[in-house]
Amino acid sequence: MDKHAQRIAADLLHLRGQALSKGDPVALPLVSSSMFHLPGDPDGAAAYGRVDNPTWEALEHSLSVLEDAPCVAFPSGMAAISAALFATLKAGQTLLIPSDGYYVTRLLSARFLSQLGINIIERPTRAFADGGFGEIDVVFMESPSNPGLDLCDISAIAQAVRGQGGRTIVDNTTMTPFGQRPLDLEADVVVASDTKAPGGHSDVLMGHVATRDPAIREAVLEWRKVSGAIPAPHAAWLLHRGLETLEVRFERMCQTAEALAQALADHPTISAIRYPGLPGDPSHNLAKQQMSAFGFLLGLTLADKDSAERFISSCRLLRPATSFGGVHSSAERRARWGDDVADGFVRLSVGCEPTTELLDDLLMALNDL
Structure with missing residues (x-):
């Protein structure tokens, strides 16, 4: 981890503490009030729970330090993605999205944005720049893509899109700001x-939008206020607490993932493995350029659906569950959701278990296939 990331990690731990008065609680208070004492004119004071909440504000302050940019919190990642897209698109404009990215982003685009007069174009992540960006108003990137873990050149694409008068949004969920910083690579907006x-x-369940563009931030805030896509105070409180240990968890998860990828790369039951940290991975060279860590996700392709399901269910230290990024390692066969991957493709999310214990468990399950 570079010195800038170390400074951010240290600042996050003491961000609240630096502003405390004698007798204040060190832990962030949870404020769940829907109403605030408001005699007379509002005059900028907290007014109503759909617009104001001290727990949100503390969380957004922490997120802004983490992203080095103003942030707006949302009740889920998809709420953040929706806000970013509705805040930057107009009827008649064109949106480019990855054909191999998170499938719900594609559903949102196809079922709702297209009905509002937005033209949707899809391209695979590895060929995202093919065809240029001359007629495209907003470009939405995932790098690494979910679940295939392909990369695109964020900086080159962001510069090209800006040169054509467009805007770029990057979904950085798979990496977090400790592994990749799209705003520093000239993206206009980050969602996660x-x-x-x-x-x-x-x-x-939480998400956020980060941007250094004041106009986009104001539009995102307006969308949250008007749409009512607001985070629950308790969820904001939990996320605030989680951010304080993100750096140490992320480092452990990435280190273990890299060790697992190296150990599993030549296993006879795995026909293909994807991990940007492997020298032979198609995305390795680009990953070294734009990422400060290689992440905690692995893609394993096994012989077929049954092999994948037996592998997942027989691992004592794997939770068969959707989503990723938790302290518990988890895995799922992504074809069950309709992703364009092989039936035996497994997305493996590496958690915080001791590396040797986790590797032994995975090898035992693979060897029994």
Whole structure:
């Protein structure tokens, strides 16, 4: 971890403490009030729970330090993605999305944005720049893509899109700001599902939008206020707590994932493995350029559906569950959701278990196939 990331990690731990007065609680209070004492004119004071909440504000302050940009919190990653898209698109404009990215983003685009007069174009992540960006108003990237773990060149694409008068949004859920910083790579907006590694304990749904563009931030805030897509105070409180341990969890997860990828790369039951940290991975060179860590997700392709399901269910230290980024390692066969992957493709999310114990468990399950 570089010195800048170390500084951010340290600042997050003491962010609240630096502003405390004598007798204040060190832990963030949970405020769940829907109403605030408001005699006379509002004058900028907290007014109503759909617009104001001190627990949100503390969380957004922490997120802004983490992203080095103003942030707006949302009740899920998809709520954050929706806000970013509705805040940047108009009827008649064109949106480019990854054909191999998170499938719900494609559903939102096909079922709702297209009906509002938005033209939707899809391209695979590895060929995302093919065809240029001349007629495209908003470009939505995933890098690494979910679940295939392909990469695209965020900086080159962001520069090209800006040169054509467009805007770029990057879904950074798979990496977090400790592994990749799209805003520093010239993206206009970052969205993320904080349900994953930032929350870290599989007990909260949250997301956020980060941008250094004041106009986009105001539009995102307006969307949240008008649409009512607001986070629950308790969820915001849980995420605030999770952020304080994100760096140490993320580092452990990435280190273990890299060790597992190296150990499993030549296993006879795995026909293909994807991990950007492997020298032979198609995305390895680009990953070294734009990522400060290789992440905690692995893609394993086994012989077929039954092999994948037996592998997942027989691992004592794997939870068969959707989502990723928790302290518990988990895995799922992504074809069950309609992703364009082989029936035997397994997305493996590495948690915080001791590396040797986890590897032994995975090898035992693979050897029994």
